[in-house]
Amino acid sequence: MLRVGLTGGIGAGKSTVARRLAERGAVLVDADVIAREVVAAGSEGLAAISDAFGPEVIGADGEMDRPAVASIVFGDPDARRRLDGIVHPRVRARSDELIAAADMPPSTSNGMSCTTIASGSAAFGLVVVVGLDAEERVARLVGARGMAEADARARIAAQADDAARRAAADVWLDNSGSQEDTRRRVDALWDERLVPFQENLRAGRVARSGPLRLVDPDPTWPEQARRLAERIAVAAGERGRGVEHVGSTAVPGLAAKNVLDLQLAVDSMDDADALADALAAAGFPPGPETTADHPEPAAPDPSRWERRHHASADPGRPAHLHVRVHGSPAWTYALRMRDWLRANPDARAEYESLERVAASSDTDPDPTRHVAHRERWFAAADARARTWASCAGWSVT
Template identity: 45%
Template sequence: MGLTGGIGAGKSAAAARFAANGAVVIDSDRLAREVVEPGTPGLAEVVAAFGSGVLRDDGALDRPALGRIVFGDAAARKRLEGILHPLIQRRSAALASAAPAGAIIVNDIPLLVEGGVAAAYHLVVVVDAAPAVRVERLVRDRGMTTDDASARIAAQIDDATRRAAADVVLDNSGAPSALDSAADALWADRLVPFARNLAEDRPAAWAPDVVAYDPAWPAQFERLAARIRHRVGDRPIAHVGPTAIVGAAAPDVIGMSLTAGSASQVDDLRSPLGAAGFLPSAGGTYANADPGRPAEVRVLVG
């Protein structure tokens, strides 16, 4: 899964809780430090881009100096991200490949939404907290001034956009114990059975009730469709079935149709659909292995 959240929201605390439950956590912030350690090609690229003034006397990266260059300068920040992101992604992929079979891998990525990589994960979890709470934490825990903390929050993507990318939002506006309880429940009720279903090559079992129309259904379809396109390429995917009818009550199952180019390509889609979390089910459909979001895909030839 991908885990993200704005500065001061408590993403690291959630990652630590998932790790305590047994997750393999891949921390992008830590990797970002590793890829620019002294002697690395990454550090050489940063110096070439921003000058020797970003180095300390001992040859290590002077992070405050680099921060002064890129903070508030979108072009400079984009240039830095263009250097670091490919290096971080390669290192992250290597660590994920080395994880034990069946492991639940939590990718702790501060810029997951900004980087446009949400579709690469089976599930995206956003840790959220009210801006005033985040400012208070940054002042208390990181020694920032109120103005600096507010500026750092304002420089990031807005909270509504981050929440829109989320399959799950963990509210961390309250006590730390409340976040721990929410993370534990997500782990036990959704992540563990999701991982087990994937390992055993079976979709989740569900018996959805008929519910009132949910205005969130279209956005849920878009997230699922993006996840599938990430694996199968840019093929037509449509929202179909009862949940696609605006305003109508329906069984809470997101229905989708995926168009293959020819009959011979239908079987070729099984592996990429499996990588997206959709596994063969009854009636020739593929159903989501995620017990928290009933959804199914029917492959059509068009």
């Protein structure tokens, strides 16, 4: 099942987007509704809130006095964190229960769940953020909900800002237009990304992609890689020894193919094989071996360069996952080559020139000569990177 996290600031229109996703067939797990359930009268959650903030936050009817709690936590980050520490774990646990219990008849759209969340989470295959300018949100809260302007601004200020939300977003869904505009955007997201993603998960296959071209460096590549790495780390659990962004997209300022390369370290190839199902469920099914972004040198003992290859099932974010033994030559090579290119502008320029020549060789009558030239360059580059690592005192742990 594809789990989609849906978030957005107060007044951004998250409920509108959630309703449309439910109309298209998603199972909606509303964290806002659950958040009220877990602190209802007589609940353990409400008792914990009373212990934290005093019995005066419980009204005469036994329910939480929301205005009283709001007056305590808005404007007080420490109080807000205490409240979140009580509510959020209970919301997550209840959400997991509802998703696990959801009856997914074959006629519904692929068995997809959409959970409204307070912030981005590695537990979701994709996070969608509903975006709207703060001033427009204020206008909607005042006009549509009758909220006092000062209250609206205080609530917006107490939440994450747009920069933090964009950092959590796999998809930024603009809600600045009409409701019909929003419906069209949600439908396009559903048809072009969510449904194909879910179908790939069900089939255990990687997303199909067309020809990949060299593109200018994207400053958001590291942030995109970080989100994927967090999901991979959660899926790997105790068998994982860390996830690193490697390859060309991990080198700032370097033109590259728009594919993220990630490296998961494990203690043994037995661990790598044992993780296959968990990684597939997290959106990275086993994929066919591909030519490495940075080709690995030939070695007399091929087992020392052994890896397991997975790739993204998400059609909107091409990515390769290389599972390698921690400390192995292949694991070390990927990190050393990345860091050497990061540290050496001349080497970056050489490599980019090499890649641009290769990208223009599609119509060459003898493209193999470019492959051979590339392999020779990397063989020499490996020796240069080793020298640099020795002189710079570079090491990995």
